[in-house]
Amino acid sequence: MDLYEHQARELFEAHGIVVPRAGITDSPERAREIARALGGRAVVKAQVRTGGRGRAGGVCVAADPPAAEEAARHILGMDIKGHTVGTVMLAEPCDVEREFYVSYVLDRAAGRFVAVASAEGGTEIEQVAAERPEAVARIPVDPAAGVNTATAVRIADAAGLPPQTVDTLVRLWQVLVREDALLVEVNPLARTADGRIVALDGKVTLDDNARFRHPGRGDAHATGSDPLEVRAAAKGLNYVRLDGEVGVVGNGAGLVMSTLDAVAGRGARPANFLDIGGGASARVMADGLAVVLSDPGVKSVLVNIFGGITACDAVADGIVRALDEVRLTKPLVVRLDGNNAARGRALLDARAHPLVEQATTMDGAAHRAARLATAASTAA
The missing domain is CATH 3.30.1490.20 (ATP-grasp fold, A domain)
Incomplete structure (x- = not known):
């Protein structure tokens, strides 16, 4: 659950963090x-x-x-x-003397949280990290130990933050833990002319799995969600909209995440995360493609399937049937591997849709989808 800024602000204020x-x-x-x-x-x-x-x-x-x-x-x-x-x-406007960036985010691969902080707030932190990585400190946080005053001092020192930010760093950790958050971010965290440390903006993502511990909060957070995410959720799809041009569909969260990385590695940006799960029926595939293709930013679509319990020929049959229901307006690259992959590829070849092509590897599929998206963007 991503919160609106004003909701994040309310959480900050409830935990003693100064806000305007x-x-x-x-x-x-x-x-x-x-x-x-x-x-x-x-x-x-x-x-x-x-x-x-x-x-x-x-x-x-x-x-x-x-x-x-x-x-x-x-x-x-x-x-x-x-x-x-x-x-x-x-x-209320503040008389800002200096701006900083601070956040706590879950590092799933490492199984711990990471404090990310910089003495250069108020700008795109991704751009700062890319151009001058030394300006952004990343400090691992033991989830069992958490962030006490000593840890907050270490984070502040590593990032070049003033001592006045230590108390806020501790309180932000309390927001993360007590509100079941996966991300807590303040950009900028400002020092005002009168010496106060004020959170001028805030971003909080709460863990959906902890929704039962926050009764009544879910409905408020659902209001104003991304319309494509709402549409996908209504059809039972695990879809997250991103800021890119290559639509991504896969079976299994790990495979989809790897596909996002493969697309990014080819110089393109994924437009979404869509995990259709193990039962990639024609109905599920049609619903998934319809949602992905509804994003005006999508220039090409990559379907990456590894057949395990669900065989590739069943998935291919789902794609063929989906093409009868969904008007395909953008190129579709399909990679099938695993159980009955050869049969699945033969089914797609027999369908012979002019906008559908196949690739034998994930990297090859990502490369082709990225090139098609780039060509479409250039032509536009």
């Missing part, structure tokens, strides 16, 4: 009243579960209440990466 005064609304007129209550000036921020709000025009500083109303009117209803803005948050 703020209010949320779905009304431009109410935005004027909130700005007035905040002292006149306000930062108006779109509430959507995706990044890039600022670049899309979803964040602006309003000089007075009328400007806040106008900004809210402009932002409400805006489409940001497929997310329609239904509410805005108005926050």
Whole structure:
């Protein structure tokens, strides 16, 4: 469950982390009243579960209440990466002296959490890490020991954060543990001119498996979810939308994750995670392809199947039947391996759809799907 910024902010405040005064609304007129209550000036921020709000025009500083109303009117209803803005948050501006980045994230491969911190907040941390990796510190955290004051001091020292951030680092860990979170991120964490440490923005992802421990929270978090994710969930599909151009379908979470890496290794960006599981029936395949192809950002689709309990010829039959139900408008690359792979490939060859081609290896399929996506993007 990804939270909206205002929900993350509420969690921070409940755990003693300083946040700016703020209010949320779905009304431009109410935005004027909130700005007035905040002292006149306000930062108006779109509430959507995706990044890039600022670049899309979803964040602006309003000089007075009328400007806040106008900004809210402009932002409400805006489409940001497929997310329609239904509410805005108005926050009190802060006199920022310096900005930092801090987060705790689950490292599944290592079986532990990692603290990621940098003295250069307020910017795209991925870009900082790529251009100057030495500016971003990654400190493993033992989940049994957690983050106490001594550990927080070590994190702050490694990242070049001032001592005033130590208490906030401890409290952010408490948010992570007590709220069953997989990710807690603050960017920026700011030091104001009067010496306060303030969380100016926040991102929190809660563990869906712990939903039963947070009764009543799930419905609120579902509101405004990505429309394709909602559509996929309604059909029982394990789908997560990403920011890329190659749609990915596979059977098994591990195989899908490996496929995402293979696509990225070929210079393209995966557009989604879609695990159709072991029973890749025609119905499941048709539903999956329909969801993936509905993403306007998708330029090609890669179906990567390893036949185990479910044989490849059954999967191929599902793809063939799906092609009779779904209008294929983008190239589809299929890789079948494992149980009855030869029969599956023969079924697809017999169907002979002009936009469907096959590859014998995952790397080969990823390479071809990436090239097709790049060609389509260039032609557009």
